[in-house]
Amino acid sequence: MGTLAAFLILSAVTLIPAVVVVTSKNIVRSALALVPTFLGITGLYILLQAEFVAGIQVLIYAGAITVLILFVIMLTEGGTGIRIRQVNEQVAVGVLASATLAALLIWVFLRTPWPRGPGALPEHTADQIGKTLLSSMVLVFEVTSLVLLISLIGAIIIARRER
Amino acid sequence: MNWGAEIAKAVLAAVGMFTFLAIVAAMFGVLLERKIGGWIQSRLGPKHVGPQGVLQTLADTLKLLQKENVTPRAADALIFNTAPLVVATAGLMGWLVIPFGKIGETVLVVRDLNIGILFFAAMASMTVIGILAGGWASNNKYSLLGALRSASQMISYELPMGMALVAVAMEAGTLSTVGIVRAQDGWMGSFVFRQFPAFVIFMIAAVAEVNRIPFDLPEAESELVAGYISEYSGMRFSLFMLGEYAEMFAMAAMTTTLFLGGWKGPLLPPLVWFFLKMYLVVFFMMWVRWTFPRFRLDQLLNLSWKVLLPAGLIWILISGYRITF
Numbered sequence: 142m143g144t145l146a147a148f149l150i151l152s153a154v155t156l157i158p159a160v161v162v163v164t165s166k167n168i169v170r171s172a173l174a175l176v177p178t179f180l181g182i183t184g185l186y187i188l189l190q191a192e193f194v195a196g197i198q199v200l201i202y203a204g205a206i207t208v209l210i211l212f213v214i215m216l217t218e219g220g221t222g223i224r225i226r227q228v229n230e231q232v233a234v235g236v237l238a239s240a241t242l243a244a245l246l247i248w249v250f251l252r253t254p255w256p257r258g259p260g261a262l263p264e265h266t267a268d269q270i271g272k273t274l275l276s277s278m279v280l281v282f283e284v285t286s287l288v289l290l291i292s293l294i295g296a297i298i299i300a301r302r303e304r
Numbered sequence: 305m306n307w308g309a310e311i312a313k314a315v316l317a318a319v320g321m322f323t324f325l326a327i328v329a330a331m332f333g334v335l336l337e338r339k340i341g342g343w344i345q346s347r348l349g350p351k352h353v354g355p356q357g358v359l360q361t362l363a364d365t366l367k368l369l370q371k372e373n374v375t376p377r378a379a380d381a382l383i384f385n386t387a388p389l390v391v392a393t394a395g396l397m398g399w400l401v402i403p404f405g406k407i408g409e410t411v412l413v414v415r416d417l418n419i420g421i422l423f424f425a426a427m428a429s430m431t432v433i434g435i436l437a438g439g440w441a442s443n444n445k446y447s448l449l450g451a452l453r454s455a456s457q458m459i460s461y462e463l464p465m466g467m468a469l470v471a472v473a474m475e476a477g478t479l480s481t482v483g484i485v486r487a488q489d490g491w492m493g494s495f496v497f498r499q500f501p502a503f504v505i506f507m508i509a510a511v512a513e514v515n516r517i518p519f520d521l522p523e524a525e526s527e528l529v530a531g532y533i534s535e536y537s538g539m540r541f542s543l544f545m546l547g548e549y550a551e552m553f554a555m556a557a558m559t560t561t562l563f564l565g566g567w568k569g570p571l572l573p574p575l576v577w578f579f580l581k582m583y584l585v586v587f588f589m590m591w592v593r594w595t596f597p598r599f600r601l602d603q604l605l606n607l608s609w610k611v612l613l614p615a616g617l618i619w620i621l622i623s624g625y626r627i628t629f
Contacts, residue, residue: 143307146307170380173433176433192418193419195419196422196426199426199430200425200429203429204426204429204433204462205429208436211436212436212452212455212456215440215448215452267418267479
């Protein structure tokens with residue numbers, strides 16, 4: 142009962158600001174509305190007892206990615222005023238695309254046979270994640286950091302060209 | 305699990321924490337700051353309200369509570385009014401994982417999370433959202449400049465701070481704050497000795513994270529009026545201040561927990577030891593504030609990205625080598 146109530150509240154916290162993100166006329170408000178969305182997702186992670194992922198979610202998404210988005214908006218010319226308005230001329234296409242994606246995802250979720258074995262949760266997820274990342278997943282981990290490095294170098298090259 | 309009791313406990317803990325911080329961190333902290341500042345600059349500091357001026361901050365708080373909250377007409381009212389709450393809440397949340405001491409075998413901590421220091425870092429990183437939102441919503445160029453400076457500064461210094469936290473977590477073998485205090489045995493076992501570079505990096509990053517001199521560019525009064533708090537008045541201004549001081553004291557408490565052995569110490573009770581160490585770190589931060597001039601923005605960012613971050617990475621490597629072999 143309590144878990145269900147928590148889930149419903151957290152879903153509302155996630156979804157209502159998410160609607161604001163896509164419908165707000167002001168781009169900074171959209172960016173700021175991402176924060177409660179990310180925090181709601183954090184709550185869902187905690188509900189699933191994935192506390193390490195929850196901490197990382199706040200640190201990276203709510204604390205860093207949103208700030209990065211805001212930073213980019215505010216450094217853009219004309220992006221600073223609070224009177225700026227944006228109009229979306231592709232509402233119909235957007236609705237179509239997201240509805241298709243949602244239908245597809247729901248269809249996949251309903252068809253997947255989710256295994257429900259009596260597995261035991263590790264007491265602390267943090268060290269489990271660390272061990273997995275540095276043993277069986279080490280190649281994936283390294284390739285991901287390579288992708289990040291490449292994007293960093295790309296950003297520096299684009300920024301340097303202006304000189 | 306009894307949900308009603310859990311929620312009641314959470315509300316009570318939040319109210320208790322808020323009162324404690326408003327009194328110990330914000331009010332006493334401001335008084336301490338002014339007294340120490342006066343002492344360092346060879347003047348008297350507040351002197352008139354109460355004996356030796358000890359009631360000065362109380363009077364200031366009452367004054368701020370009565371003042372009108374002005375929302376500028378051109379501001380984005382909703383975001384303008386919410387931003388101080390974000391800063392104050394983020395400042396308070398960090399305190400959840402700080403162990404104050406021990407009575408018998410019970411550790412005085414709101415929640416001993418097994419991701420303790422990760423939670424602390426995450427909450428410290430939320431402050432910047434409030435600052436950025438407040439600075440932007442004020443619709444004032446000085447506020448916006450201050451907010452942008454603050455954002456770049458806090459994002460830059462989060463990384464070296466994270467490196468210091470990782471080094472400490474490696475040495476202690478746990479992310480829990482209580483576990484880290486327990487891992488420090490005896491005087492020489494304090495991580496300030498075994499993890500000295502991490503301690504230095506953490507202290508510098510902590511001063512930068514709370515936007516204090518020499519890293520107070522976000523509110524450099526000689527260039528930016530008051531930075532992101534220029535347009536704020538009354539209680540909203542004091543919420544920003546409360547958040548800032550709560551954050552500063554939280555950093556001091558975290559330094560105590562991570563490096564100075566937390567509540568541990570001979571003779572005196574654990575609670576006294578914790579506060580002694582915490583106020584020592586607070587005094588150090590105030591000492592720095594009243595001694596050093598302000599950095600330039602490029603110096604500030606260079607220090608973080610070109611000195612502290614590589615130093616932190618190298619130290620993690622050395623620590624890892626020492627722990628493994």
